Amino acid sequence: MVGAGYWGPNLVRNLGAHPRCDLRWVCDRDLDRAAAAVGRHSTVGVTDRVAKVLDDESVEAVAVATPAATHAEVVTACLEAGKHVLVEKPLAASVAEGRALVAAAETHDRVLMCDHTYCYTPVVRRIRELVRSGALGEIHYVDSVRINLGLVQRDVDVFWDLAPHDLSVLDVVLPPERRPVAVAAHGADPIGAGRACVGYLTLPLGGGAIAHAHVNWLSPTKIRTTIVAGSRRMLVWDDLNPSQRLSMYDTGVERLEPGEDDTRREAMISYRIGDMTAPALAEREALAAVVDELVAAVREGKPPLTDGRSGLRILEILEAATASLDAGGATIPLGGAPAGDRHEDGGRRPGSGRDAAEADRP
Template sequence: MNQSHAATDDPIGVAVVGAGYWGPNLVRNFQTSVEFRQHWLCDLDVRRAERVLGDYSTVRATDDLGTVLADEAVQAVAIATPADTHLTVAMAALRAGKHVLVEKPLAASAEQGRALVAEAERRGLSLMCDHTYCYTPAVLRIRDLLHNGELGELQYLDSVRINLGLVQRDIDVMWDLAPHDLSVLDFVLPPGVAPVAVAAHGADRIGAGRACVAYLTLHLNTGAIAHIHVNWLSPVKVRTMIIGGSKRTLLWDDLNPSQRLSIFDRGVDVAATEELGDEQRREALVSYRSGDMVAPALPEREALRTMVEEYARAIRTGTPALTDGRSGLRVLATLEAATRSLADRGRLVEITDWTTS
């Protein structure tokens, strides 16, 4: 049954698949949303699902995905299972006619991501990736500032995400930490601006068998660059992003709750003049601008709550979510290109699947 959009204002029937680390957060937000009515929590460990539900007596627990997908009251599914199961679970849900929300990453590879995007588009269903950072008040404001031109034309973006982290057994530091920064980059870039290639450098100085420190440099189609530093070995935790525009520069410090955003009216201006002589020459005149710093007030709101509302909007209107399946695919394609670059000592690798539409 194709349910391309919700025809009424009735709550959308939803089921959560996965009761591990992230699933309980989804359950809590669906339960408090007026847009949804949760019917199921599905997990291979049904006792764990029952413990998560606790007092949510109207929600049933099961270990049978088929039962969930056969329930006509369920119009939408939210998947919070390990990444290597995303293709199987999400594809089954789409083929059952359900709208799908998938915890990041969208799938285990770009090839799998393409299959999910194609299936959702063929059936007219919403496919959304839970890039939670994109729905924080700070990132939503950054997106507005870049899209409405208040920062001017993007010149550079520099992101640092470092900490003394848990060294993963199955993925390197790029696949562990960089998806956050890449999803934010995809979210905030103005229309028509997109990365076209990436060069990645990394190191494993502790013998972990995979890169524990990495640097990604993305080349944009406008000539601007974006740089991402991810690191498991830093004794200090840093979560900052600097976005330089032709008009203003923005600093996002996610670990500073009292001043997450700072906007500086400071920078470099270059004026070009033409002097006529034996031949025409252009001389660059550099001047430095030193204006005020503004720290805009941001609302305190849980990002997942906003994400859930966006999922409902996409389902009801039949229009793509702000972080739709294609955004998840673009992140996967960039990570795969970065992996090829890392293996080839930082060679610049073209990024596929990143469109400017």
């Protein structure tokens, strides 16, 4: 385990408790942090040098929870030393760095897995099943709100801090042909922090649906809610309501074309309002499932749900969101999206959002 600051100790605890893992080292530049993470009576080695971990031939895999700006350097060193890697989100600090990591993992034939923790929660797994089995019908939209009075980060804006969670959930829940094809970002910095503290992401999806994510460090209340609306059913995931995290509404809205003998000339909107059910969900710490996935990838060669490529897709959206902010909220197509798959409004419209950008600035 490399990095034992705020998040690292959670991984240390889960790696230490996993029946198929044998935690050998905890490394942090700050030796006291590494020592505190393993505890006083542990036999796990403690070091402030990554090289010490990489020199140990018994180490097969390294979990990295250092700040994002250091991921490229630390993860490359691990892969080049022949270790499999689990790296914290975001995969790296830029698309270029992320691409280099994915390439290095392929060159060295090592697992590269990204800890997008929410993807391993029982609720997100259930949403994935429901969306992918067709139980919701055609997906119409996804609407996500992740706001609270959050720590204003020094090195990243609110998009890079909070949106990876929503984007990684979209990435695993939606089938590949329905993933985001473009992004438009609007942000504001009303307190003069030097970076967006309030942010809105609009993501046209393949097939014409849409997703929206609202991320905010300046909200008086904490809200963690996502709605996934389909033509047959709609889901509401409220992560702050453990007794009813997921609600499934047998509700749908349809446009009915007039039949041949119909006296009506225009289509009608039909509303179906049915029962609401709350599916039972297992209660299990997501990080335990993250470690399961890492072990299965290393031991059985099972591709991880959140592999390097999925980490890279998230980086592409974040980097395009930054470009959109700079271009006043213009919609930026995402690389690799086939032109025909783009939303009507998916093209870049230079200048169209300039006024909005000026208005966003404090």
